[in-house]
Amino acid sequence: xxxxxxxxxxxxxxxxxxxxxxxxxxxxxxxxxxxxxxxxxxxxxxxxxxxxxxxxxxxxxxxxxxxxxxx
Amino acid sequence: xxxxxxxxxxxxxxxxxxxxxxxxxxxxxxxxxxxxxxxxxxxxxxxxxxxxxxxxxxxxxxxxxxxxxxxxxxxxxxxxxxxxxxxxxxxxxxxxxxxxxxxxxxxxxxxxxxxxxxxxxxxxxxxxxxxxxxxxxxxxxxxxxxxxxxxxxxxxxxxxxxxxxxxxxxxxxxxxxxxxxxxxxxxxxxxxxxxxxxxxxxxxxxx
Amino acid sequence: xxxxxxxxxxxxxxxxxxxxxxxxxxxxxxxxxxxxxxxxxxxxxxxxxxxxxxxxxxxxxxxxxxxxxxxxxxxxxxxxxxxxxxxxxxxxxxxxxxxxxxxxxxxxxxxxxxxxxxxxxxxxxxxxxxxxxxxxxxxxxxxxxxxxxxxxxxxxxxxxxxxxxxxxxxxxxxxxxxxxxxxxxxxxxxxxxxxxxxxxxxxxxxxxxxxxxxxxxxxxxxxxxxxxxxxxxxxxxxxxxxxxxxxxxxxxxxxxxxxxxxxxxxxxxxxxxxxxxxxxxxxxxxxxxxxxxxxxxxxxxxxxxxxxxxxxxxxxxxxxxxxxxxxxxxxxxxxxxxxxxxxxxxxxxxxxxxxxxxxxxxxxxxxxxxxxxxxxxxxxxxxxxxxxxxxxxxxxxxxxxxxxxxxxxxxxxxxxxxxxxxxxxxxxxxxxxxxxxxxxxxxxxxxxxxxxxx
Numbered sequence: 001x002x003x004x005x006x007x008x009x010x011x012x013x014x015x016x017x018x019x020x021x022x023x024x025x026x027x028x029x030x031x032x033x034x035x036x037x038x039x040x041x042x043x044x045x046x047x048x049x050x051x052x053x054x055x056x057x058x059x060x061x062x063x064x065x066x067x068x069x070x071x
Numbered sequence: 072x073x074x075x076x077x078x079x080x081x082x083x084x085x086x087x088x089x090x091x092x093x094x095x096x097x098x099x100x101x102x103x104x105x106x107x108x109x110x111x112x113x114x115x116x117x118x119x120x121x122x123x124x125x126x127x128x129x130x131x132x133x134x135x136x137x138x139x140x141x142x143x144x145x146x147x148x149x150x151x152x153x154x155x156x157x158x159x160x161x162x163x164x165x166x167x168x169x170x171x172x173x174x175x176x177x178x179x180x181x182x183x184x185x186x187x188x189x190x191x192x193x194x195x196x197x198x199x200x201x202x203x204x205x206x207x208x209x210x211x212x213x214x215x216x217x218x219x220x221x222x223x224x225x226x227x228x229x230x231x232x233x234x235x236x237x238x239x240x241x242x243x244x245x246x247x248x249x250x251x252x253x254x255x256x257x258x259x260x261x262x263x264x265x266x267x268x269x270x271x272x273x274x275x276x277x278x
Numbered sequence: 279x280x281x282x283x284x285x286x287x288x289x290x291x292x293x294x295x296x297x298x299x300x301x302x303x304x305x306x307x308x309x310x311x312x313x314x315x316x317x318x319x320x321x322x323x324x325x326x327x328x329x330x331x332x333x334x335x336x337x338x339x340x341x342x343x344x345x346x347x348x349x350x351x352x353x354x355x356x357x358x359x360x361x362x363x364x365x366x367x368x369x370x371x372x373x374x375x376x377x378x379x380x381x382x383x384x385x386x387x388x389x390x391x392x393x394x395x396x397x398x399x400x401x402x403x404x405x406x407x408x409x410x411x412x413x414x415x416x417x418x419x420x421x422x423x424x425x426x427x428x429x430x431x432x433x434x435x436x437x438x439x440x441x442x443x444x445x446x447x448x449x450x451x452x453x454x455x456x457x458x459x460x461x462x463x464x465x466x467x468x469x470x471x472x473x474x475x476x477x478x479x480x481x482x483x484x485x486x487x488x489x490x491x492x493x494x495x496x497x498x499x500x501x502x503x504x505x506x507x508x509x510x511x512x513x514x515x516x517x518x519x520x521x522x523x524x525x526x527x528x529x530x531x532x533x534x535x536x537x538x539x540x541x542x543x544x545x546x547x548x549x550x551x552x553x554x555x556x557x558x559x560x561x562x563x564x565x566x567x568x569x570x571x572x573x574x575x576x577x578x579x580x581x582x583x584x585x586x587x588x589x590x591x592x593x594x595x596x597x598x599x600x601x602x603x604x605x606x607x608x609x610x611x612x613x614x615x616x617x618x619x620x621x622x623x624x625x626x627x628x629x630x631x632x633x634x635x636x637x638x639x640x641x642x643x644x645x646x647x648x649x650x651x652x653x654x655x656x657x658x659x660x661x662x663x664x665x666x667x668x669x670x671x672x673x674x675x676x677x678x679x680x681x682x683x684x685x686x687x688x689x690x691x692x693x694x695x696x697x698x699x700x701x702x703x704x705x706x707x708x709x710x711x712x713x714x715x716x717x718x719x720x721x722x723x724x725x726x727x728x729x730x731x732x
Contacts, residue, residue: 015644016491016685017197021111026120035678037649061122063110065197 008046009071011055015039017066024058024067032058040067089145090222094234096142097218099135100182101238104211106131108245112252129189136186139179171220174213181210211242316530319555320539321515323411330443333450336414341522343418353383353426356521363525364537365517369394369473369510370583370613372601375517378507381497382427385505391424391432392482392501395440395511396466398473399583400635400727402615404541405511407553409440412515413447417461419514422521424459427507431460434511435478441465470584470639474686475508476500477641488641489686512541531557536600540611544569546618546723547576558611559598565616577621578702580724582612584632585691587698588625591618608698617724624717625703626710628724629696630658635726636692644684650675651692658696664710672700 011031013024020038030051031043047055047069059067106128110121143159146152154172158165160180163173188195188203218235225231323331323339331339361376382389393416397405409416420432436444445463452461467487471477474489479501481487492499500506509517516538520528529537536558542565545551549570556565562579566572576591581604589607597603601610619625637651654675660667679693700707706716 014491014685015646015683018645020645021121023120023122023125026122035646035650035683036653036675037645039645039649039683041678041683060193061125063125065193065200 008048009052009069010046011042011058012068012070013040013042014066014068017064019064019066021063023061023063027058027061028054031055085145085149086151089142089149090225092138092142092145093218093221094231096135096138097214097238098234099131099138100211100214101242103128103132103135104207104242105245107207108249112249132186132189139182143179168221171217175217175221178210178214178217181206181213185210208246215239215242318531318539318557320519321408321412321415321512321541322553322555327411330410330447331412331414333414333447333454333456336412340415340418340519343422343518343521353428356422357383357426359525360517360520363520363528364535365513365520365528366536367510368512368516368540368614370585372611375509375513378497378509379423379426381495382505382507385498387428387505389424389427389429389505389507390501391420391427391429392478392506392508393420393432393434393511393514394473394475394478394508395434395436395444396473396478397437397613398466398468398470399585399613399615400470401545401617401725402543402583402613404543404553404614406437406440408512408515408541409436410443413444414451415515415518416444416511417447417451417457418518418521419509419511419516420461421457421459422517423507423509423514427505429459429507431462433462433464433482433501435464435466435482436511438465438468469641470636471641471686471688474688476686478508479506488643489688491643491685533559533598533600533602535602536611540614542599542614542616544616544618545725546580546616547573547620547623548618549573556599559600559603561595562597562599562604562616563595565599566618572618572620574620574622576618577623578619578625580617580619580628580632580695581609581615583615584636585687585695586610586612586615587695588619588629588702589698590702608701619723620719622717622719623723624662624706624715624721625699626658626662626706626715627717627721629699629703630655630662631721631726632724633658633692633696636688640688641686644689646679646683647689650679650683651689654679654693654696661707661710664713664715669707676700 011028018039020034022034022038022040024040025032025034028051031047032040033043035041055069059069106124110125110128147154147156147159152167154165154167158172158176160176160183162176162180163169164176165172184203185207188200192200215235215238219226357376357379360379361374365375366372367375367378395405395409395416397403416434417432420434424430424432434444434448441463448461448463451457464482466472466478467481469487471489472481472487475496476490476492477487479496480490483501496506496508498505500508516528532538539555539557541553541555543553544566548566549572551569554565554568556568572591578588579591579594580586580588581594587607587609589604589609593607594604594609597607597609599611599616604610619628633651634655637655640647640651642648654672657667657672657675659665661669661672676693676697679689681690683689709715
């Protein structure tokens with residue numbers, strides 16, 4: 001979703017809250033991959049509008065509430 | 072006479088539905104507990120990704136609420152026993168089987184808290200949500216004892232008792248598994264060990 | 279004063295913090311005019327001294343701070359002057375100071391100033407030496423900064439080795455009623471990450487020296503929710519001088535893009551390890567020359583500290599010591615530290631030791647840092663021991679630990695240093711793969727505190 005400034009929304013992880021459970025990567029594999037220790041690596045380039053819904057799911061599913069969408 | 076018979080049948084039906092739904096509810100509630108533990112513990116299986124277990128836990132919980140409503144309404148409406156509406160949520164307000172119904176009411180209160188906090192989890196923050204969620208471990212035993220004691224006449228029916236004790240076994244196993252996995256140092260469920268033999272704080276627990 | 283005691287690791291390090299005797303002696307006879315612009319040292323006292331500069335001497339040397347009535351226009355003018363001067367943070371990040379001041383000042387709320395003298399980097403000693411020798415300059419800077427951002431309190435977080443000196447200086451000022459704002463000294467925590475800005479705030483607030491996962495910048499909401507200015511103590515010292523002498527005076531040394539002087543810690547294989555004040559842009563060879571030059575032939579330099587980069591000694595010798603000047607070899611002045619590695623030492627061994635130390639100093643809050651740095655350190659140790667490391671795995675992990683994987687820059691900085699090591703010591707890597715090592719001296723040229731399991 002592009003704002004008026006043209007900036008895309010993006011996914012951000014609170015790495016201190018994150019516990020490497022990996023649910024986010026299951027739901028949003030297009031943008032989130034797991035490193036060798038189970039922690040999320042978020043692809044650069046922001047959140048494309050077509051993945052907005054899935055991203056919302058991932059945010060909701062995170063057991064540590066570590067994922068958020070920043071606009 | 073038809074009216075009385077009808078009334079009697081109606082009353083009989085309500086009573087049956089109330090007991091039946093109660094048993095089903097116990098099974099479903101037990102499934103919710105097991106799924107809840109499975110969301111956190113144990114390694115990922117290929118066909119059941121973590122988020123699927125989490126979603127299933129959520130879906131089944133909501134289904135349990137529906138069955139709970141049925142169970143409570145039929146129990147109250149049943150003229151054979153007198154349980155006021157208030158006794159549903161206020162423990163020990165019922166004159167009939169005070170302890171048993173009371174525990175059921177407590178279970179409803181606790182489960183209600185768990186449900187509401189889960190629905191607004193994003194606004195509450197993790198700590199509050201988690202503290203309340205742990206009340207589920209209290210709600211289930213209350214529900215179980217309620218199940219056993221609220222319909223004591225059912226204890227003679229072998230398959231009912233089998234189901235009840237089966238539920239206990241399932242939930243107990245889930246809880247023990249959870250406790251055991253917590254005792255292990257790398258209980259974070261983090262990714263596979265990539266083979267680094269480095270010394271150092273390998274097993275440092277994550278906050 | 280026992281300079282050897284100034285060592286966060288409790289281990290006697292190679293740097294003895296002794297200053298070379300200068301040709302100039304301090305003239306005790308009355309107040310002096312502003313230093314000629316091009317002359318160093320500016321921050322550190324002239325000549326060898328083992329006593330902190332007292333308030334009287336400080337005022338005699340630098341003159342008093344200009345008086346101000348707290349007028350808004352004065353604040354804006356001084357911030358503009360600082361911007362003109364081009365002062366950048368001396369804590370390692372090099373963030374433009376005027377920008378930071380403006381950000382905190384514009385909040386409109388009561389702010390607080392934190393002078394960061396934690397210096398968690400074990401081999402770096404510049405902040406300790408500055409606080410020990412010229413505490414009043416730092417305190418002046420804190421007071422000026424407080425006036426600029428609208429704070430009525432400044433907290434000086436000083437390394438435990440020098441916090442008593444700073445406390446004594448504060449008492450001196452209080453007795454002389456020198457300042458309008460409240461000054462408070464807090465001894466710093468001892469960990470490596472304790473010097474990070476949010477970690478310092480966390481330390482003051484709750485006694486936990488770990489970076490915070492803040493949604494808001496410190497300039498908006500920091501210590502106790504107030505707009506907070508966290509500034510390295512050296513930066514504040516420069517600020518105190520800019521307030522007196524102006525931007526042109528400041529720019530008289532240094533380069534056009536990176537003006538001013540800076541304190542550097544020279545450690546490792548140099549004749550006289552210690553803290554020196556140099557003009558930014560001085561050729562690296564000359565910088566090392568201040569410490570008497572290399573004591574033995576060198577192979578590489580670690581520039582900028584543990585989060586800096588390794589550079590080839592020959593390649594760097596003629597380059598100007600500035601971020602711009604060192605860019606061709608991938609270097610960055612960082613917190614002003616140069617550790618010289620002799621050719622007789624093995625760069626891989628030293629890198630492995632430093633990386634293992636850094637992995638152990640992780641705050642332990644973020645998975646990639648805790649597990650990733652440990653894994654990388656493990657592979658580097660295997661590489662150094664010639665035990666057959668997997669370079670593929672090492673590069674894979676370095677790729678996974680790219681920027682921003684943690685709540686602070688600890689993993690970023692460490693991996694940056696490791697990357698540079700793999701480049702500079704690539705020949706050594708090939709040798710180790712065959713079972714050879716060029717190192718003939720014992721490991722431990724680069725001082726690393728004895729690592730203890732925390």
